[in-house]
Amino acid sequence: MRISIVLLSCILLFSCEERTISMPKQRGYFRIDFPKREYISTTIPSFPYSFDIPKYSYIQIDTSRNAEPYWLNIQFPTLKATIHISYKNVKHDLSTFVEDAHFLVFKHDIKADAIKTQEFHYNDKQVHGLLFDIKGDAASLMQFYITDSVEHFVRGALYFNVPPNKDSLAPSIQFIREDIIELISSFKWNNKK
Numbered sequence: 001m002r003i004s005i006v007l008l009s010c011i012l013l014f015s016c017e018e019r020t021i022s023m024p025k026q027r028g029y030f031r032i033d034f035p036k037r038e039y040i041s042t043t044i045p046s047f048p049y050s051f052d053i054p055k056y057s058y059i060q061i062d063t064s065r066n067a068e069p070y071w072l073n074i075q076f077p078t079l080k081a082t083i084h085i086s087y088k089n090v091k092h093d094l095s096t097f098v099e100d101a102h103f104l105v106f107k108h109d110i111k112a113d114a115i116k117t118q119e120f121h122y123n124d125k126q127v128h129g130l131l132f133d134i135k136g137d138a139a140s141l142m143q144f145y146i147t148d149s150v151e152h153f154v155r156g157a158l159y160f161n162v163p164p165n166k167d168s169l170a171p172s173i174q175f176i177r178e179d180i181i182e183l184i185s186s187f188k189w190n191n192k193k
Contacts, residue, residue: 052186110137
């Protein structure tokens with residue numbers, strides 16, 4: 001009887017012990033404090049185009065091995081993002097450049113959930129084009145092209161220097177999207193007849 005009372009007491013004593021159950025932590029993302037929007041004009045001597053960029057970014061002339069004249073990158077260091085800008089001189093081959101731009105956008109179709117387009121036309125400045133919003137975990141989440149339909153063709157693509165994740169990048173994409181809209185609306189051809 002004594003042994004059973006001691007045994008029962010030990011069972012009750014150890015069964016009342018507090019236990020910690022480990023629960024996995026939910027994945028969180030860093031909070032990003034976006035800078036105040038202020039734009040400056042970028043006129044690069046000898047470049048056939050110019051536009052406004054935000055003060056929290058800077059332009060870097062593309063000096064990579066495959067770079068062509070008038071190519072540049074707009075760097076967003078705090079957001080770890082780059083807009084790659086390429087330029088082509090149109091010589092009766094505008095349709096080829098437009099097709100190439102569409103091809104480069106739809107290469108991301110494998111990872112994209114959707115691709116939305118937005119046309120823009122600024123007839124007074126002879127600036128026309130298309131903006132592509134690529135939804136999902138694609139490598140490039142926004143692309144655009146701008147042309148005067150006669151002489152010039154410019155293409156831009158936004159890339160982040162982080163693994164693609166639509167949830168964590170969504171605020172940054174939306175923030176930079178407004179900067180791209182400003183770039184497009186302020187875009188002008190230099191030395192245009």
